[in-house]
Amino acid sequence: xxxxxxxxxxxxxxxxxxxxxxxxxxxxxxxxxxxxxxxxxxxxxxxxxxxxxxxxxxxxxxxxxxxxxxxxxxxxxxxxxxxxxxxxxxxxxxxxxxxxxxxxxxxxxxxxxxxxxxxxxxxxxxxxxxxxxxxxxxxxxxxxxxxxxxxxxxxxxxxxxxxxxxxxxxxxxxxxxxxxxxxxxxxxxxxxxxxxxxxxxxxxxxxxxxxxxxxxxxxxxxxxxxxxxxxxxxxxxxxxxxxxxxxxxxxxxxxxxxxxxxxxxx
Amino acid sequence: xxxxxxxxxxxxxxxxxxxxxxxxxxxxxxxxxxxxxxxxxxxxxxxxxxxxxxxxxxxxxxxxxxxxxxxxxxxxxxxxxxxxxxxxxxxxxxxxxxxxxxxxxxxxxxxxxxxxxxxxxxxxxxxxxxxxxxxxxxxxxxxxxxxxxxxxxxxxxxxxxxxxxxxxxxxxxxxxxxxxxxxxxxxxxxxxxxxxxxxxxxxxxxxxxxxxxxxxxxxxxxxxx
Numbered sequence: 373x374x375x376x377x378x379x380x381x382x383x384x385x386x387x388x389x390x391x392x393x394x395x396x397x398x399x400x401x402x403x404x405x406x407x408x409x410x411x412x413x414x415x416x417x418x419x420x421x422x423x424x425x426x427x428x429x430x431x432x433x434x435x436x437x438x439x440x441x442x443x444x445x446x447x448x449x450x451x452x453x454x455x456x457x458x459x460x461x462x463x464x465x466x467x468x469x470x471x472x473x474x475x476x477x478x479x480x481x482x483x484x485x486x487x488x489x490x491x492x493x494x495x496x497x498x499x500x501x502x503x504x505x506x507x508x509x510x511x512x513x514x515x516x517x518x519x520x521x522x523x524x525x526x527x528x529x530x531x532x533x534x535x536x537x538x539x540x541x542x543x544x545x546x547x548x549x550x551x552x553x554x555x556x557x558x559x560x561x562x563x564x565x566x567x568x569x570x571x572x573x574x575x576x577x578x579x580x581x582x583x584x585x586x587x588x589x590x591x592x593x594x595x596x597x598x599x600x601x602x603x604x605x606x607x608x609x610x611x612x613x614x615x616x617x618x619x620x621x622x623x624x625x626x627x628x629x630x631x632x633x634x635x636x637x638x
Numbered sequence: 639x640x641x642x643x644x645x646x647x648x649x650x651x652x653x654x655x656x657x658x659x660x661x662x663x664x665x666x667x668x669x670x671x672x673x674x675x676x677x678x679x680x681x682x683x684x685x686x687x688x689x690x691x692x693x694x695x696x697x698x699x700x701x702x703x704x705x706x707x708x709x710x711x712x713x714x715x716x717x718x719x720x721x722x723x724x725x726x727x728x729x730x731x732x733x734x735x736x737x738x739x740x741x742x743x744x745x746x747x748x749x750x751x752x753x754x755x756x757x758x759x760x761x762x763x764x765x766x767x768x769x770x771x772x773x774x775x776x777x778x779x780x781x782x783x784x785x786x787x788x789x790x791x792x793x794x795x796x797x798x799x800x801x802x803x804x805x806x807x808x809x810x811x812x813x814x815x816x817x818x819x820x821x822x823x824x825x826x827x828x829x830x831x832x833x834x835x836x837x838x839x840x841x842x843x844x845x846x847x848x849x850x851x852x853x854x855x856x857x858x859x860x861x862x863x
Contacts, residue, residue, distance in 0.1 A: 519784075523766050526783050530765030566783060566801075568763050 375408075375486035377479050378610070379508035380543075381532075383524030385495035387516045388545040388575070391585050393492035394422045395600070398590035399607035401456035405487040408447060410478075411461040412504040413494035414469055420460040424451060424588020434462035437474045443481055452593065467499040472506030479507035488610075497531060505532065511540040512572060517547050517558040526567055541572040543606065548577040549620040573606035575599050576620050644672055649736065652684030652714060662692060666702055673709055686715045686736055693722040696729050703730065757792070764788070764802065773809070784824055790814070796821075803827075812849050821845040821856055828854055 380393050390413075397409040411419035414434060420426045428448045431441040436459070443459075450456035462469065479489055493504035505511060511532050515525035525542070532540050544560055551557035564571050575581075578599040584591040592603035598618065605615045644665075645656040657665050673680045685706060694716075703713045715733035718724055724734045756774030766785025770776060775792040786802035788794055791809045793816065800818035805827040807814030812829040820842040822835050828847065833854035844859035 523785050527766040527785060530768050533765075566781070568781065 375406075375479075375483045375489045377483075377489045377491065377507050377509045378512055379412075379491040379493055379505050379510075380512045380514055381493035381501060381504060381528055382495065382514045382521070383497060383528040384515075384521045387521050388514055389495070390419050390422050390492050391581060392512075392514050392543060392545065392575075392603070393419055393490050394585070395590045395592040395603040396607055396610070397423075397456055397488075397490050398450075398453060399592040399604045400488050400490075400610065401450070401453040402593065402604075403607060403611065404455070405611075406455045406485065407488045407490065408457040408459060408482055408486050410459045410489060410491045412470075412475070412491050412500060414461045414500065414503075415463065415466040416494065417461040417463050419492045420448075420458060421588065422585045423458055423590070425458050425460070426588075429460050432460045432462040433478075434465050434469045437470050437478060443478065452589070467494070467503065470503050472503050475503050476507045497528065501528075505535065505537060508537060511537050512543055513540045513567075513569070514543040514545050515563065515567075516545055517552070517560070517563055519558070522558065522563055522566060529567060529569060539569055541570045542567055543572050544574045546577040547574050547620065571617070572609055573602055574617055574620065575602040575606075576618075644669055649686060652686055652712075653680070654686045654688065654736070656688040657690065657692075659690065659692075662694065662698065666705075670705055670709070673706075673711065677709070681710050682712075684712045684714045686717065686733075687713065688717040689720075689723060691719045693720040694718070694726060695722060696726040699723075699726050699730055699732070703732075763798075766802075771808075782818075782823075793817070806847075815846055815848040817844065817846045817859065819844045821847060826854060 380389050380396070382389050393409050397407045401407045409419060409423070410433065411417050412433070413419070420429055425448050431446040433446060435441045436443045436446040446459050447457040448460065450458065482489055491504050491508065494500035513525050513528055513532070515521045529540055542564065544563055547560060548557055552559045560571070560574055576598050578597065580597050581591050581599050584594070591597055591600040592607070594600040598620070602618055605618065608615050647654040655669065657669065699716065706713045713732060715736060716723060716727040717734065717736060718727070727734050757777055758770070758772045758774065759777045759779070760770065761779045763780045764770065764778060764782045764786040766783055769787040771789045773791040776788050776790040776794045778788070778796045778798060781798040782788060782796050782800045782802040782804070784801045788802065789805040789808045791811065792806070793814050794804050794806045796818035798818070799820040800816070800823050802823060803825045804816055804823050806816045807829040810829050814828055816826055816828065822838055824834070826833050826835065826847055828849050831849060831852065831854050845856045846859050846862050847854055847856040
């Protein structure tokens with residue numbers, strides 16, 4: 373068995389690459405898959421924080437690449453799921469510490485013992501991004517329903533296609549169905565129309581996602597949360613299951629009902 | 639006659655004068671004499687002076703420059719194999735190389751060949767950051783996304799949504815047109831005219847944009863046709 377390498381990228385910063393990496397990793401691992409998440413954002417590491425593993429870091433990606441440790445030593449086991457690992461990036465170095473061929477070598481070394489390798493790409497289209505996509509079998513572009521983010525996603529898709537990495541798949545993050553209804557936000561159709569790639573999933577906007585990333589517990593572990601459910605579905609789709617997109621309107625209706633029961637104002 | 643020590647050549651942006659070995663004062667005098675005798679030729683000229691290996695420091699050069707500028711000649715550059723001269727020239731703000739570049743290579747205009755019917759056909763989505771330039775026509779079967787850039791000497795036809803920047807008739811061809819199933823470019827140029835799309839109202843229809851009385855106008859294809 374050889375692991376499949378997926379790189380999550382976006383072009384623009386702050387659209388949810390790291391959150392998606394942590395959640396898809398957790399969701400796949402909770403389905404029994406052996407998963408390693410790699411933080412390729414050298415110099416600005418934060419996947420470890422989102423996964424709640426910051427205090428366990430001894431060695432990092434650059435240590436492994438430069439031979440200061442064995443690769444296994446740089447793999448941190450998750451707190452909740454035993455078959456989920458993190459390879460953190462170095463905080464004190466920069467993108468030039470690693471080359472695309474280092475990344476390919478590293479992934480090839482990991483492949484035999486895993487089912488999935490998920491790489492969290494840095495923002496931008498420079499060295500760090502090239503490092504992140506070099507070993508990828510499949511690229512997932514994540515974007516927000518926001519014109520600047522979609523524009524950058526489009527650029528990234530163009531570059532990925534030019535590198536002959538195949539057509540990437542799309543995750544639309546932080547969609548707010550209410551705002552779409554009021555014509556204040558691009559709809560999923562608008563975005564998919566423009567980008568013209570396969571839609572892997574839509575993750576609704578939800579404060580609980582922010583709370584969970586701050587707490588270092590992926591939202592994908594919570595079945596009752598719609599965003600968590602969306603990540604679980606994305607993981608299942610990656611495993612080849614046919615799962616329809618969540619009906620976000622229904623979800624919102626459900627939450628509205630709850631909030632009206634409790635008289636909550638938000 | 640002393641003038642035989644002075645060699646004069648026409649160069650691209652002025653006159654190149656080579657000064658042979660010999661006492662600098664004599665040579666300078668000979669040069670100025672020669673200029674005075676041929677005022678009509680030298681007036682307003684830009685001069686490049688090749689002084690060979692002679693070491694000249696700035697007082698000499700600035701004296702010469704003043705004498706030349708009295709005669710309405712601009713001393714542009716000093717060529718020399720001497721470091722002293724080069725440095726002095728630089729101190730005076732003179733160039734130390736002949737301007738080799740051909741007279742201002744105009745940003746090569748795309749040659750239009752409207753009736754040559756040469757075209758490039760693209761069957762894909764043109765994405766942000768992608769640019770296509772072609773001297774003939776450009777035909778796209780697919781979308782042109784915002785941030786993409788097309789420039790054609792001739793016409794541009796987009797069988798899809800046109801949302802990027804397009805320039806038809808980029809070589810100045812005012813008869814060039816832009817057609818698209820959904821004509822909503824970020825910016826549309828025909829020849830030297832630039833326009834932006836007004837916000838769309840209602841359903842999208844195939845449209846053609848062209849120049850009419852020096853204005854870019856867009857028209858429903860079926861009304862135009």
